[in-house]
Amino acid sequence: MKIVAIIQARMGSSRLPGKVLKDLGGATVLDRVLNRLGRSKLIQEVLVATTTESADDAIVEHCERKAHKVFRGSELDVLDRYYRAAKHSKADVVVRITSDCPVIDPGVTDATIGAFLERGADYASNTRVRSYPRGLDTEVMTVEALERAWRESTKSYQREHVTPYLYENPDKFKLEGIENDADGSQHRWTLDTPEDLQLLQAIYARFKGRDDFGWGEVLELVESDPSLAEINRHIVQKAVHEG
Numbered sequence: 001m002k003i004v005a006i007i008q009a010r011m012g013s014s015r016l017p018g019k020v021l022k023d024l025g026g027a028t029v030l031d032r033v034l035n036r037l038g039r040s041k042l043i044q045e046v047l048v049a050t051t052t053e054s055a056d057d058a059i060v061e062h063c064e065r066k067a068h069k070v071f072r073g074s075e076l077d078v079l080d081r082y083y084r085a086a087k088h089s090k091a092d093v094v095v096r097i098t099s100d101c102p103v104i105d106p107g108v109t110d111a112t113i114g115a116f117l118e119r120g121a122d123y124a125s126n127t128r129v130r131s132y133p134r135g136l137d138t139e140v141m142t143v144e145a146l147e148r149a150w151r152e153s154t155k156s157y158q159r160e161h162v163t164p165y166l167y168e169n170p171d172k173f174k175l176e177g178i179e180n181d182a183d184g185s186q187h188r189w190t191l192d193t194p195e196d197l198q199l200l201q202a203i204y205a206r207f208k209g210r211d212d213f214g215w216g217e218v219l220e221l222v223e224s225d226p227s228l229a230e231i232n233r234h235i236v237q238k239a240v241h242e243g
Contacts, residue, residue: 003113004045004091005037006082008162009099010075011055015193020099021062022197025204027211029191030059032102032204034068035211040106042113043095049085051075077159083150086143093117094146096139096162100191102200105215109138115178116140122173123166131180135189136215139163145173184219188232195232202228 009020009030016022020030027035030048037046048063048070050056056072063070071088073081086094095113097104108126116124122145127137141163149158149165158164166173191197206221207213222228 001092002045002090003043003093003095004047004086004089005040005043005095005097005109006071006085006089006091007033007037007046007048007097007099008078008081009048009050009056009059010053011058012053012075013192016191016197018058019191019197021058022191024102024197024200025207025209025211027209028062029102029200030062030099031066032211033097033099033104034066036102036104036106037097037109038106039212040110040113042110043106045069045089045091047071047085047089048099049073049081051081079150079153079159079162079165082162083146086146091143094141094143096141098137098190101135101137101189102191102211103135103189103203103213103215103218104138105136108132108136108215112138112178113140115176119176120174121176123163124176124178125163125167126178126180128167128175128177129179130185131183133184133187133189133215133219135187135191137190141166148172187219187222187229188235189218193232193235195235199228199231202231 011018013019021028050059052072071085073084112126123141125139153165
């Protein structure tokens with residue numbers, strides 16, 4: 001069984017253009033995601049899935065320079081991009097990660113993959129009931145479930161956000177979720193705005209540019225210094241529009 005993490009990444013962003021190649025303590029945001037996922041014990045391959053748009057040539061060039069595997073597909077039909085990337089990598093299990101999560105925790109990701117495997121799920125995530133801070137988001141699915149979603153999804157938001165068709169159809173798929181013991185959902189450690197970048201840069205500065213820290217260490221940091229969480233507390237997360 002081949003478990004492949006596919007990281008969606010593009011330079012376009014309405015609130016922070018070029019965010020995935022922004023500097024974060026001496027490495028790009030994308031490199032931080034790749035470095036951290038590289039510590040996973042269950043993921044066997046990591047693939048960056050970007051678009052065929054010319055703006056994303058920069059991502060391809062960066063990945064090739066760093067010897068990261070990269071795949072190009074549709075900009076707007078992200079589900080199609082994921083499906084084709086999964087087939088390209090000959091994945092049996094796909095782990096969906098977004099490139100705007102530079103404090104993604106390989107332990108949390110592995111726990112989600114572990115629950116998926118142990119429970120014989122078609123789809124598992126730590127996001128449907130949000131108890132972890134935003135930015136640790138992990139979704140895991142069989143390639144068969146991904147293919148069915150690819151074939152049957154007809155609404156634009158289902159194509160753009162990859163997995164809605166799966167969790168909207170519990171009668172068609174075996175769905176599983178994991179939750180943290182304590183609710184940390186009020187924390188926002190993802191990257192979508194300049195304020196998010198300011199917070200993440202502050203976090204990496206506190207860890208002196210290392211990226212081997214765990215999410216529990218970040219939680220201790222922001223709880224010991226509440227001014228950090230205030231940096232981006234007012235940011236409203238974009239919704240997945242259904243319809």
